[in-house]
Amino acid sequence: GAVVSQHPSRVICKSGTSVKIECRSLDFQATTMFWYRQFPKKSLMLMATSNEGSKATYEQGVEKDKFLINHASLTLSTLTVTSAHPEDSSFYICSASKEQGGNTIYFGEGSWLTVV
Amino acid sequence: AQKITQTQPGMFVQEKEAVTLDCTYDTSDPSYGLFWYKQPSSGEMIFLIYQGSYDQQNATEGRYSLNFQKARKSANLVISASQLGDSAMYFCAMREGWTDKLIFGTGTRLQVFP
Numbered sequence: 001g002a003v004v005s006q007h008p009s010r011v012i013c014k015s016g017t018s019v020k021i022e023c024r025s026l027d028f029q030a031t032t033m034f035w036y037r038q039f040p041k042k043s044l045m046l047m048a049t050s051n052e053g054s055k056a057t058y059e060q061g062v063e064k065d066k067f068l069i070n071h072a073s074l075t076l077s078t079l080t081v082t083s084a085h086p087e088d089s090s091f092y093i094c095s096a097s098k099e100q101g102g103n104t105i106y107f108g109e110g111s112w113l114t115v116v
Numbered sequence: 117a118q119k120i121t122q123t124q125p126g127m128f129v130q131e132k133e134a135v136t137l138d139c140t141y142d143t144s145d146p147s148y149g150l151f152w153y154k155q156p157s158s159g160e161m162i163f164l165i166y167q168g169s170y171d172q173q174n175a176t177e178g179r180y181s182l183n184f185q186k187a188r189k190s191a192n193l194v195i196s197a198s199q200l201g202d203s204a205m206y207f208c209a210m211r212e213g214w215t216d217k218l219i220f221g222t223g224t225r226l227q228v229f230p
Contacts, residue, residue: 034217043207043220044161091159101214103168105151107161 004096006108013084013115020080021111023094029074030096038091050077084115118143120210122221129198129228137193137224139208149211150191156204198228
């Protein structure tokens with residue numbers, strides 16, 4: 001069964017509104033989680049590292065004020081797309097591992113965001 | 117800079133045959149990990165197999181095996197006895213050092229035909 005769960009799987013929002021996506025580790029604690037973005041028929045690009053109890057670390061070119069990340073507990077990280085625009089429409093997916101540097105990194109089911 | 121290259125945008129294979137999906141990587145870090153994931157049309161990323169840079173033997177997981185050639189910096193995925201359900205995108209990815217951040221290749225779309 002899934003060890004990392006993501007919600008919602010699909011969301012449609014209006015331009016200018018904000019939308020929150022949750023990523024949960026189901027049977028383990030994760031001090032770090034990772035958020036990726038995938039454009040259609042493209043590869044996954046790392047957006048940021050979500051750090052429990054501290055600020056997220058964003059990759060170059062990712063707007064931190066646009067993509068707010070909160071990792072308030074050891075099992076939950078949230079990504080909030082603020083003031084969404086149609087160009088933010090994409091597939092967002094999170095990952096976590098049970099053991100840093102281990103041999104398995106699990107991904108959530110992903111979230112399809114459509115901004116209209 | 118670390119980099120993952122998958123040179124095959126698409127591959128076809130007949131059911132029950134074996135197929136090799138290519139992956140080459142570039143890194144200056146002696147410690148790294150290589151992953152293969154399957155992504156069906158639903159979007160989920162399904163972990164298939166892992167190879168650590170210090171592992172002496174090639175990884176195997178059921179019908180999946182990883183042909184790890186360290187000197188050539190290649191980590192090809194071999195799928196034996198292909199099944200129709202294997203049709204999907206396949207991504208090769210590399211871990212940066214001991215973090216769990218992954219760098220992905222561009223993927224290979226595998227289509228299995230009867």
